[in-house]
Every structure is written in C-alpha cells, then in structure tokens.
Amino acid sequence: GQNIDQPTEMTATEGAIVQINCTYQTSGFNGLFWYQQHAGEAPTFLSYNVLDGLEEKGRFSSFLSRSKGYSYLLLKELQMKDSASYLCAVLDSNYQLIWGAGTKLIIKP
Amino acid sequence: DAEITQSPRHKITETGRQVTLACHQTWNHNNMFWYRQDLGHGLRLIHYSYGVQDTNKGEVSDGYSVSRSNTEDLPLTLESAASSQTSVYFCASSDGLDPNTGELFFGEGSRLTVL
Numbered sequence: 578g579q580n581i582d583q584p585t586e587m588t589a590t591e592g593a594i595v596q597i598n599c600t601y602q603t604s605g606f607n608g609l610f611w612y613q614q615h616a617g618e619a620p621t622f623l624s625y626n627v628l629d630g631l632e633e634k635g636r637f638s639s640f641l642s643r644s645k646g647y648s649y650l651l652l653k654e655l656q657m658k659d660s661a662s663y664l665c666a667v668l669d670s671n672y673q674l675i676w677g678a679g680t681k682l683i684i685k686p
Numbered sequence: 687d688a689e690i691t692q693s694p695r696h697k698i699t700e701t702g703r704q705v706t707l708a709c710h711q712t713w714n715h716n717n718m719f720w721y722r723q724d725l726g727h728g729l730r731l732i733h734y735s736y737g738v739q740d741t742n743k744g745e746v747s748d749g750y751s752v753s754r755s756n757t758e759d760l761p762l763t764l765e766s767a768a769s770s771q772t773s774v775y776f777c778a779s780s781d782g783l784d785p786n787t788g789e790l791f792f793g794e795g796s797r798l799t800v801l
Contacts, residue, residue: 581728612790617795618794618795619776619792619793619794619795620729620776620790620792621792622789622790622791625789664728664729666728666729673731673745674729674731674790675728676728676729676730677728678726678727678728679728
C-alpha cells in the first residue's frame, strides 16, 4: 500500500529552527508537496520538489532524497504565526496526490 | 482577486437526507477537486474533474457524486447522508498543462455534521 509518514506533533521555540520530516512509500514518484494549514483554515502551498536536493524559499526550505523516500521541511527564525499543521503530499505514478496526516507544529514564546 | 468559495461553511443534517456542498472558483482553472479531511487522516480525494462534463472518482467516492456543467462550479452531493460522512470538506482547483503537478488552491472548507 501507499504510505506517507510524518510526526503527529512537534513543539519548538520562537526564533529557533525546526525540521519536519516526511517519509513515503508510494507506487512511483512524480514530486512532493508541502502545504501549511492553520487551524480552521484551508491548506496553502509552500513548496514542490521533484529533484533531489534543497529548495530554499525565504525562511522555509524543503529537501528531497528520492533514493531514501524522504523529505524534510526546515523552518528558520520561527515566528508565532508559524504555528500550524504542515502537510506532506506525494504525487504517485498515476499522478494522484497521496497525503500525509500532517504535523501539528506548536511554537512557544 | 480570483478566489475559490465554498458554501455552506457549516451544515448540520440528519441521516438519510440529501446534501449538496457548493464550490465556485473564479481562477478559470480547468481542474477541480473535492477532498475530505478527518482527524488522523490525510486529505482523501472524493471526486475530481479536469474540465466541463468530465468527472472522475477518487479513493473515497462511495455515497458522493459531482457534476461539472461549467468551468466555475463543482457541486458535491451526498445522496443519502450517513454519520460516517461527518467531516470537513475542501474544494480545490489547479491550473497547468499537467493537472496534477500544479499548485492546488483550496476553498475555506465546509464542516458537515450528520446526526
């Protein structure tokens, strides 16, 4: 079966750095997405990786290793507004998105 | 500004009733999707459409139907609501030549409770 694993919850301190991991086992791979979802709101797009390596976008970076079936989202200089759930999703060989259950990130002052 | 809107945002209904959730987008996107989101689960695809008159079943389509008569709208109908369909429903749309690699734009969600 297809599976996306993320930690259920993480806690970090304002101003610090946090890494949210995502491992996947899917039938084929055509890219990996990260979305941010604040409580009670819609998910919003953060990043898309299809090649190995690190993609940096401001305070957020996303890394992909296709051989390891692994990705992480790195958030730097954490702000209180970064408290949200972070969703990892993989595009499989049929171009269907398989979603992880999300990681709830709690930021403490 | 272009947007995607869902209505109603909150709905309480009884088992066996027919319910329709509306989704309207002004992005002029060809691709539209309906997902449900439940605690402990990732987003699960119910139905999707790649254009007018095109509809396809997702992984959890039983008990749901959609129709696409124009570019802007993809209403989701629960023919006979069941308590297992209590959930938050998200509509999304995307653009691009490849419908599945484009960024998804989500509506604000519709919270449905079936008693």
